[in-house]
Every structure is written in structure tokens, then in C-alpha cells.
Amino acid sequence: MTPATRSLRRWGLVHKWTSLICTLFMLMLCITGLPLIFHEEIDDLLHSQVKPAEVPAGTPSANLDQLLSNALKHAPGEVPHFLVWDRDDPNAMFVSVGKSITSDPSQNRFIRMDTHTAAFLDAPDVTGRFTYIMLRLHTDMFAGLAGKLFLGLMGILFCVAIISGIVVYAPSMRKLNFGAYRSKRTRIVRWLDLHNIAGILLVMWTLVVGFTGVINTWADLVVKLWQFGQLAEMTAQYRDRAPPAHLASLHSAVDVAAKAVPGMQPSFVAFPGTILSSKSHYAVFLRGNTPVTSRLLKPALIDAETGQLTDTRDMPWYVSTLFISQPLHFGDYGGMPLKVLWALLDILTIVVLVTGVYLWMRRRKSGVSVERAIARPAAIEASVAAS
Structure with missing residues (x-):
């Protein structure tokens, strides 16, 4: 031989x-x-949802503090973890709420709000949806x-x-x-x-999808690595500081972050004490405006007590790799x-x-x-x- x-x-x-x-x-x-x-497309076909009010082009967004207050009226006893701008519908936003600030965010409920009127739209339970079941099977097999x-x-x-x-x-x-x-x-x-x-x-396609799929399975580990790395560095001076007794304006915090990172727009806000922020900061994550840069996030940390900018940095390469791999894996960045x-x-x-x-x-x-x-x-x- x-x-x-x-x-x-x-x-x-x-x-x-x-x-x-x-x-x-x-x-x-x-x-x-x-x-x-x-x-x-499947969710739109199988599930109805309340449509946001039709407003003229250029109508300013509602005050975020009022929007958050209205949302929490529909979540008694729960606290906000994240405020999320709907990527597919600029007229809607989500408030993610949990039983406590330290509860598992994967168990959170989502309250859907009108971006311009701050009115409650609905609070859909997605856990029974066909697409949710497929997603859980695809990502972790419910394990x-x-x-x-x-x-x-x-x-x-x-x-x-x-x-x-x-x-x-x-x-x-x-x-x-x-x-x-x-x-x-x-x-x-x-x-x-x-x-x-x-x-x-x-x-080529199977290698790309297979490799990006592997990267996506490491998402939880990547988040932990970022928490104990860059986020810890950005908030080191606040490590021994007590949590703020009163939170500064959420709306003002987002404005400060947007001015600090021109050319980008807010994607979501992590509230103080959640896994993507410190106990003393709003973490405002901003994204770009192109198909590629819209998938890359940049955090701006706003002191939750004073409302002042603490720090803003580009994400490390390993986090950016994860952000790029997610849409590439599912092919959801180039339209139908x-x-x-x-x-x-x-x-x-x-x-x-x-x-x-x-x-x-x-x-x-x-x-x-x-x-x-x-x-x-x-x-x-x-x-x-x-x-």
C-alpha cells in the first residue's frame, strides 16, 4: 500500500x-x-399584533421615561432589564422585564410599546410559538x-x-x-x-454556516468574557460604589450616548444591575446604519446617578466576530x-x-x-x- x-x-x-x-x-x-x-414572515402569518399609530414622517419619538412608566403599569411587581428598539419596525419598542434585577433574562417578558405615543401595544407570549420552539431546538435543544x-x-x-x-x-x-x-x-x-x-x-456555504454556527454557540461565553474584560475595565472606578438610590433620566442618558457616538443610533439599553451593565450605569448600545455596521454594537456607559458619560469603546474583536456571525448564519441581512x-x-x-x-x-x-x-x-x- x-x-x-x-x-x-x-x-x-x-x-x-x-x-x-x-x-x-x-x-x-x-x-x-x-x-x-x-x-x-411566519410570525406575521400565524400571529396578529397591535399596530402602532400611524404618524407623519419626522414625528419625534416619545419621552423614554414616560414610555417606560407606561410599560411598567402592565408589569406590576417586575423590573426593567432592557429597552429594545424594534429593528424591523421603527414605530415599536420592547421593554424586557423580569421578577428582579438579578433574575435570569432568558425568562423575561417583553412588553411592546408605541415608539411615538408611548402607548401600550401588547405583551405577546412567544414561548408557545412555532418559531420559538424551532429556535430553541436550533440553538440549545432546550438544554x-x-x-x-x-x-x-x-x-x-x-x-x-x-x-x-x-x-x-x-x-x-x-x-x-x-x-x-x-x-x-x-x-x-x-x-x-x-x-x-x-x-x-x-x-464554501456549509463551511461558512457551520463555522458561524459554532461561533454562535459560544455566545454566552463571549458575553462572560466581555463582562470580566472590557466592561470591568470601563467600570473599575465604580466597583465599590453603592447602587444609585435614584436613577437619572433614561431619556437623557440615551441622548448623552447618541451625542457621544455620532453617526450611530440606539439599539438597546441595559439597565443598572443587569448582565450587560454595571450596578451604577445605563449601558446604551448603539449600532451603525449600513447592513453590516447595523450588526456591530458600541457601548456607551452613562452614570445612572448623574447622567454623565463614563466611557465608550469599540467592542473587542471576539464580540464583533459574534455579532457578524449571527446574521451571516441565518442570512437575514440581505432581504428576501x-x-x-x-x-x-x-x-x-x-x-x-x-x-x-x-x-x-x-x-x-x-x-x-x-x-x-x-x-x-x-x-x-x-x-x-x-x-
């Missing part, structure tokens, strides 16, 4: 086992990810951080399977045209060709054409995964190894015919 043959066999084993271990989970992720590409990290591991195996598949696929094409489909050969050879064609055409493209590529990935499982089952039945199946398709036909 030549060194090249031994190397190909090793790569074949890597491709086989990484694929087998991650395939079922990748199928689950592809199936649940498909409706998530169109989550906004929290452990589920995220496990799916991240499956994503790494998926990327290794893709790379090893390229290595294994290359020698089989020496005597065939690129992307050849042998329609007159036996079924298993046709399935092998379909698997190879779809797989090689999807290499990109969503349709992402959906088609997702379906083709399902084809690759299903054909891969089929080929493994057939090879196991016929006793033909992965290496021989790819390098000598004729051996497959003989084995299958005899089985």
Missing part, C-alpha cells in the same frame, strides 16, 4: 466517523434552521449552555467532515469530469455522485432574495446529509469500505449485485 493510499484511507476514516457522529444533529439543525430563515456547547462540538465535527470530504473526493475525480453524474450506473453510484456533486458545490438563496442551500445540505447516511448504510450492507466506494465505484456495483 502506497503512502498516498494510506493517507487517503485515513482521511476516509476521518470523513466517515465525523460525518456519522454529527449527521443526525446536522439534519436537525438544517430542518429547524429552514423556518428560522423566514421567522419574521441551556450544555446544549449550546454540545451543538458547537457537532458543528466542529461537521466542518472537519467537509474538509476531509474534499480530500477524499479529489482522487475520485482524476478519471471523471468535475461534477460528473453517471446516470446509467447503478443506484448507489448515482447516489454517490449526487452526494459528491451537492457536497462539493456547497463547500438572500433568504430564498439560504433556504435553497439549506435544502441542498439536507440532500448531502441524507445521501451520506444512505451510502453508509449501503456500504455497510455490501461490505465495501468508504475508500473503495469512492475510489472504485465499479466495486460497489459488483458488491451490491452480489448482496
Whole structure:
């Protein structure tokens, strides 16, 4: 056996086992990810919501202190964690409330408010929605951080399977045209060709989606790293300071942040004591105005007692990488054409995964190894015919 043959066999084993271990989970992720590409359209179709009042263009936003006060009237006994501008509807905002300032924000309720009139719109319970269930399955399988990290591991195996598949696929094409489909050969050879064609055409997309998916599973760890790194540095002088007895104006804090970071607009505010701020600050996160920069956030810390700017910095590279990977993973930054493209590529990935499982089952039945199946398709036909 030549060194090249031994190397190909090793790569074949890597491709086989990484694929087998991650395939079922990748199928689950592809199936649940498909409706998530169109989550906004699905929610609009399945769920009605109160529309904000129609106002003339240029109408100023309502005072945020009044808006917050109106929202909390519909959340007795609860406290605000975040104030969020609706990215898809500039006429609506969300107030995220929890049972206490230290409660788990993943259990928060969202109160939807009219941006211009400060009127209450609704407080939808999204936990029973189809898209919410798909999202939880896709991100952590309802298993929290452990589920995220496990799916991240499956994503790494998926990327290794893709790379090893390229290595294994290359020698089989020496005597065939690129992307050849042998329609007159036996079924298993046709399935092998379909698997190879779809797989090689999807290499770049699957690597991008797989790698960004892995990054997204580290989101909780990235937030913790930012908390104990940059955020701790920005608030070091306030570490021993008691929480403010009275909070400064929220509306003024947002204005101060917007003036400190010109060319950007508020995306959300984290209240003092929440996981994205200190006990002494409003953390106003601002975003850019282009499809790419709108995904990048810059925090401005406003002293919650005096209303003065404490610090503002660009996010570290690892946080920016996370911000960019999230929309890239779901293809939700280029409008409907990109969503349709992402959906088609997702379906083709399902084809690759299903054909891969089929080929493994057939090879196991016929006793033909992965290496021989790819390098000598004729051996497959003989084995299958005899089985």
C-alpha cells in the first residue's frame, strides 16, 4: 500500500466517523434552521399584533421615561432589564422585564410599546410559538449552555467532515469530469455522485454556516468574557460604589450616548444591575446604519446617578466576530432574495446529509469500505449485485 493510499484511507476514516457522529444533529439543525430563515414572515402569518399609530414622517419619538412608566403599569411587581428598539419596525419598542434585577433574562417578558405615543401595544407570549420552539431546538435543544456547547462540538465535527470530504473526493475525480453524474450506473453510484456533486458545490456555504454556527454557540461565553474584560475595565472606578438610590433620566442618558457616538443610533439599553451593565450605569448600545455596521454594537456607559458619560469603546474583536456571525448564519441581512438563496442551500445540505447516511448504510450492507466506494465505484456495483 502506497503512502498516498494510506493517507487517503485515513482521511476516509476521518470523513466517515465525523460525518456519522454529527449527521443526525446536522439534519436537525438544517430542518429547524429552514423556518428560522423566514421567522419574521411566519410570525406575521400565524400571529396578529397591535399596530402602532400611524404618524407623519419626522414625528419625534416619545419621552423614554414616560414610555417606560407606561410599560411598567402592565408589569406590576417586575423590573426593567432592557429597552429594545424594534429593528424591523421603527414605530415599536420592547421593554424586557423580569421578577428582579438579578433574575435570569432568558425568562423575561417583553412588553411592546408605541415608539411615538408611548402607548401600550401588547405583551405577546412567544414561548408557545412555532418559531420559538424551532429556535430553541436550533440553538440549545432546550438544554441551556450544555446544549449550546454540545451543538458547537457537532458543528466542529461537521466542518472537519467537509474538509476531509474534499480530500477524499479529489482522487475520485482524476478519471471523471468535475461534477460528473453517471446516470446509467447503478443506484448507489448515482447516489454517490449526487452526494459528491451537492457536497462539493456547497463547500464554501456549509463551511461558512457551520463555522458561524459554532461561533454562535459560544455566545454566552463571549458575553462572560466581555463582562470580566472590557466592561470591568470601563467600570473599575465604580466597583465599590453603592447602587444609585435614584436613577437619572433614561431619556437623557440615551441622548448623552447618541451625542457621544455620532453617526450611530440606539439599539438597546441595559439597565443598572443587569448582565450587560454595571450596578451604577445605563449601558446604551448603539449600532451603525449600513447592513453590516447595523450588526456591530458600541457601548456607551452613562452614570445612572448623574447622567454623565463614563466611557465608550469599540467592542473587542471576539464580540464583533459574534455579532457578524449571527446574521451571516441565518442570512437575514440581505432581504428576501438572500433568504430564498439560504433556504435553497439549506435544502441542498439536507440532500448531502441524507445521501451520506444512505451510502453508509449501503456500504455497510455490501461490505465495501468508504475508500473503495469512492475510489472504485465499479466495486460497489459488483458488491451490491452480489448482496
